[in-house]
Amino acid sequence: MTVTLLPMADPQDAACCTPLTRETIDADRAEELSRKLKALADPTRLRLVSIVAASDGEEACVCDLIEPVGLSQPTVSHHLKILMEAGFLTRSKRGTWAYYKLVPGALGQLSQLLDVTASR
Amino acid sequence: MTVTLLPMADPQDAACCTPLTRETIDADRAEELSRKLKALADPTRLRLVSIVAASDGEEACVCDLIEPVGLSQPTVSHHLKILMEAGFLTRSKRGTWAYYKLVPGALGQLSQLLDVTASR
Incomplete structure (x- = not known):
């Protein structure tokens, strides 16, 4: 038996409201x-995303993201940009470094959309 | 506040056991x-996936999947093969047609891995 109670991150989001498995989703x-x-x-x-989410306040300095993934700073910044554009992270500059923070509810919303059993 | 109780589809699955946001996931x-x-x-x-999941018994004939997505049968079969290989659907042949069934728990497992709030 499955029970899922998840807040919607943004009710205005086009993808927010139709769980994948409760009814068929349209093309848009x-x-x-x-x-x-x-x-x-x-x-x-x-x-x-996992490192940021596991960090204090769900926020991490880009300087702490480079070594764990073993890639150059430009490459890491490129990946972070894609995550920002998709609405999973936000970025703020403090001093020399950029900090990336998890958008509250963004993963939970996606999770809810995918969960076949929760919508029954 | 978020409460999620989801069964694991396959505890042996390499991706099954580390929620994305409880601790950092490793490269594998x-x-x-x-x-x-x-x-x-x-x-x-x-x-x-959405059409199959919304069908009776979470199973649909390939003959009922072609028209809704507006693609040729070979193209639809190609997409269905990718979904089978990823563990989301299984296929069985009955008479002339192939039937595709949702793998119980596969979407729920993915959902659980993505859910940042559920793992706190």
Whole structure:
């Protein structure tokens, strides 16, 4: 038995309101949802999101993201940009460094859309 | 506040046991999870999964999947193969037609891995 209670991150979001499995999703929502999934569907980006999410306040300095994934700063910044554009992270500059913060609810919303059993 | 109780589809699965946001995932698990997300990260495949999931018994004849997505049968079969290989659907032949069934727990497992709030 499955019980899921998840807040919606943004009720205005085109992809927000139709769980994938409660009723069939239309082409526009499938397009929107696939864009978000594509942004996450990369091993480096998953690790970056995971590190940010596990950090204090769900926020991490870019300086602490480079070594764990073993890539150059430009490459890491490129992946972080994709995650920002998809709405998973926000960025703020403090002093020399950029800090990346998890957008509250963004992963939970995606999770809810995918969960077949929760919507029954 | 978020409460999620989800069964694991396959405890042996390499990607099964580390929620993305409870602790940082390692490179192997990120690779495995990204493969599953890539399989879903396509508008047609999302619609196919959605149609199958919304069908009686979470199973649909390929003959009922072609018209809704507006693609040729070979193209639809190609997408269905990717979804099978990623563990989201199984296929059985009955008479003339192939039937595709949702793998119980496969989407729920993915959902659980993505859910930042559920793991806190």
